[in-house]
Amino acid sequence: MALVLTNGTYYIATNEHGGIIKTLKMEDAQQFYNVNVAMKKIRKAPGKCKGYYVFDTDGDDKPSTGKKTKRKKYSEQERKMIYIRDDGRCALCGRKITLSEMTIDHIVPLDKNGEDSINNLQSACLACNRFKANIRPDDFMDRITTIFIYQMGKKYGGKISWKIAYKALENII
Numbered sequence: 135m136a137l138v139l140t141n142g143t144y145y146i147a148t149n150e151h152g153g154i155i156k157t158l159k160m161e162d163a164q165q166f167y168n169v170n171v172a173m174k175k176i177r178k179a180p181g182k183c184k185g186y187y188v189f190d191t192d193g194d195d196k197p198s199t200g201k202k203t204k205r206k207k208y209s210e211q212e213r214k215m216i217y218i219r220d221d222g223r224c225a226l227c228g229r230k231i232t233l234s235e236m237t238i239d240h241i242v243p244l245d246k247n248g249e250d251s252i253n254n255l256q257s258a259c260l261a262c263n264r265f266k267a268n269i270r271p272d273d274f275m276d277r278i279t280t281i282f283i284y285q286m287g288k289k290y291g292g293k294i295s296w297k298i299a300y301k302a303l304e305n306i307i
């Protein structure tokens with residue numbers, strides 16, 4: 135049995151001075167001979183070991199944080215990957231957002247059998263993510279189109295430019 139500490143992506147290792155470092159390689163991870171010793175390590179450095187848990191490398195399960203909580207906590211590395219791929223924008227409204235403002239949106243929702251993998255994740259600003267969460271996924275596009283048309287009509291309904299745009303939109307929607 136080899137016990138290591140992982141957050142599903144990184145492993146806890148020690149450098150030559152006994153300090154805690156994080157590594158992507160399981161082989162480099164510090165090994166513990168029982169769970170209590172591993173837990174002691176977490177208790178001693180709760181900040182550095184936040185989000186880490188004891189994992190048996192000889193077990194059948196792959197390291198995963200998604201088991202119990204369903205929705206896993208994304209590592210900073212995963213968040214950065216999504217952020218860069220999505221051009222630092224909310225994928226729903228297109229607004230530029232900072233990495234810390236970014237929330238993670240499931241393109242296909244988890245309860246619709248969407249995966250918790252990068253391919254099914256996109257960046258979203260908090261407002262859009264909350265908005266989307268409260269609307270049935272199948273209705274989302276219809277709903278935002280309806281809202282857009284209605285609000286534009288309320289604001290610019292009398293304007294000829296809106297009447298032209300509306301005519302054009304009618305043909306597409």
Ligand SMILES: [Zn+2]
Pocket residue numbers: 224225226227228229258259260261262263
């Ligand atoms: Zn947005």
